[in-house]
Amino acid sequence: xYEKIDALRNxxxxxxxxxxxxxAHTSFRIGGPADxxxxxxxxxxxxxxxxxxxxxxxxxxxxxxxxxLLVADEGFRGVVLxxxxxxKQITLDNDGVTIRCGAGASLSSLCKFARDHxxxxxxxxxxxxxxxxxxxxxxxxxxGGEMKxxxxxxxxxxxxxxxxxxxxxxxxxxxxxxxxxxxxDIITFVCLRxxxxxxxxxxxxMNELILRRKEKQPLEFASAGSTFKRPEGYFAAAxxxxxxxxxxxxxxxxxxxxHSGFIINTGNATCKEVLALIAHVQYVVEEQAHVRLQTEVxxxxx
Ligand SMILES: Cc1cc2nc3c(=O)[nH]c(=O)nc-3n(C[C@H](O)[C@H](O)[C@H](O)COP(=O)(O)OP(=O)(O)OC[C@H]3O[C@@H](n4cnc5c(N)ncnc54)[C@H](O)[C@@H]3O)c2cc1C
Numbered sequence: 001x002y003e004k005i006d007a008l009r010n011x012x013x014x015x016x017x018x019x020x021x022x023x024a025h026t027s028f029r030i031g032g033p034a035d036x037x038x039x040x041x042x043x044x045x046x047x048x049x050x051x052x053x054x055x056x057x058x059x060x061x062x063x064x065x066x067x068x069l070l071v072a073d074e075g076f077r078g079v080v081l082x083x084x085x086x087x088k089q090i091t092l093d094n095d096g097v098t099i100r101c102g103a104g105a106s107l108s109s110l111c112k113f114a115r116d117h118x119x120x121x122x123x124x125x126x127x128x129x130x131x132x133x134x135x136x137x138x139x140x141x142x143x144g145g146e147m148k149x150x151x152x153x154x155x156x157x158x159x160x161x162x163x164x165x166x167x168x169x170x171x172x173x174x175x176x177x178x179x180x181x182x183x184x185d186i187i188t189f190v191c192l193r194x195x196x197x198x199x200x201x202x203x204x205x206m207n208e209l210i211l212r213r214k215e216k217q218p219l220e221f222a223s224a225g226s227t228f229k230r231p232e233g234y235f236a237a238a239x240x241x242x243x244x245x246x247x248x249x250x251x252x253x254x255x256x257x258x259h260s261g262f263i264i265n266t267g268n269a270t271c272k273e274v275l276a277l278i279a280h281v282q283y284v285v286e287e288q289a290h291v292r293l294q295t296e297v298x299x300x301x302x
Contacts, residue, residue, distance in 0.1 A: 004052045005036050005079060013045035013085060014038065022071040022080070022300070025063060027129055029222040030271050031071025031300070034061075034080040041085025043188070047161050050186075053079060054159060061300055062186050064134025065106060068224050072301030073271045083133065087188060092117055097194055098152065103133025103187045107140070115206065120197035121150045123205040127213045129225075133187040137180045139173045143209055148173035155189040156180070163188075176229055176296055218256040221264035227278060228261060228293040236293055237261035243288045245281055253277040275302075 009016040016038050022031030036058075040046045053060050059078030063069075083104030090101045090113045097119060101110050107125045110132050114122045124145025125135065134140070136154050139147050153167045164185075172179040180187060213219065228236040240246070240260040248255045252269030255277065256262040263277055282293050 001056070001058075002036055004056055005038065005049070005058065008038070008045075008048060008052060011045060011048055013041035014049065015084075019075075020080070022066070022075060025080075025082075026066035026069050026071055026224070027222060028066075028070055028224045028265055028269075028274070030073075030265060030269060030274065031069075032073050032075030034076045034078070036079045037082065038079055039082045039084045041087070043086070043157075043163075046081075046083075046157060046186070046188070049079075049081065050157065050159060050161050054161075060159070060184070062133075064103070064131035064137070065129055067129040068134065068138060068296065068298055070224060070271055070274055070297050070299050070302075072299075074301060076301040081186070083131075083186075083188070093191075097196065099192050099194065101132045101190050101192065103131060103136070103189060105132045106130075107132060107135055111206065114192075114194055115199060115202045118197055118199050118202070119194035120202050120205075121145075121194040122192070123202060123209060126206040127210045132190050136171075136187055136190045137178055138176050139178050141175075143212070146173070150192040150194060151190060152193045153191045154180075154187055155191075156185040156187045158186075159184050216259055218258040218262055218264050221256070221262075221266060223256070223262050223264045224297045226261045226296050227263045228281075229296045231291050231293060234289075234291055235261075239285050239289050239291055239293070240281055243281075243284050245284060248277070248280065250277045250280065255281065271302075 008014045019033040020037035023029050062081050087102035087104035107128050111122050111126045124143050128140050135147050155165050157163050237260040245255050246260045247257045251273035252266050253273040254264050254266050256264045286292050
């Protein structure tokens, strides 16, 4: 089944790992083995991988930093794709305000790059542990900012290897949603337009926001951030707390004492335990507060 994928380890810019534990690639530290974990470093290698996946009709999952992801204890029967090498490069355009960033680059390196070039607009993303691609896919946001405010275009490759560029008005960005959400396109690069500012001013806003995160969020535990989306007119954490669920625990999964919107892995939580806790929270909140909480966290292998 995987012979052709395995043969790609002989081409340049491509690494193929067998039975790679997904717990090593998710911020939840949960997840069994992926049949194949393929790292690609350039467009050519990516195209070859996609061709093979199409030929062999293999299930594909594009991984960012795994910071919004819950993976089954049994893992994933298919190919997990990780963007490395060229897809981590960050460059500044000649206009001095547009940054082109590989989808595999971390948001933290993107934020630092912007700061070092005295460009403001991305401070909100400092502390979000995702990739640039994952942030565009989810329209990640925090503290009044979101990717929508800064994205000017996104480059992507479809499963049949076609490259395309989508501009801001085609990205359909809204709360934790983009035109890519639920689709199969692979985001390869993003372009953002920022505003010239002072390095000290940018750094000071970044410091302020990271402090707020440390105060409010259980960063000492593995998690995937906010487990639930913000229901219209409410805050998920407040509803969960009102329903007496703060600290509620199933196995190693716990509703964080520090921030009820986070389900944390206290040590050895399994995917099953997290799922049971999610279902319990949804049930109780619906019964008591008549609000159906939708998950923000995405699932793989379930
Ligand atoms: C402590 C903590 C704090 C957080 N705070 C915030 C916050 O303030 N705001 C916020 O919005 N989120 C927050 N998150 C959640 C998460 O970091 C974001 O949703 C982030 O954008 C996910 O990016 P990722 O690269 O980790 O994506 P992953 O978790 O790897 O993947 C998420 C989805 O994006 C898709 N995807 C990833 N890369 C690509 C690509 N190149 N092409 C196509 N699809 C892709 C995946 O297939 C998957 O469907 C937090 C998480 C943690 C653990």
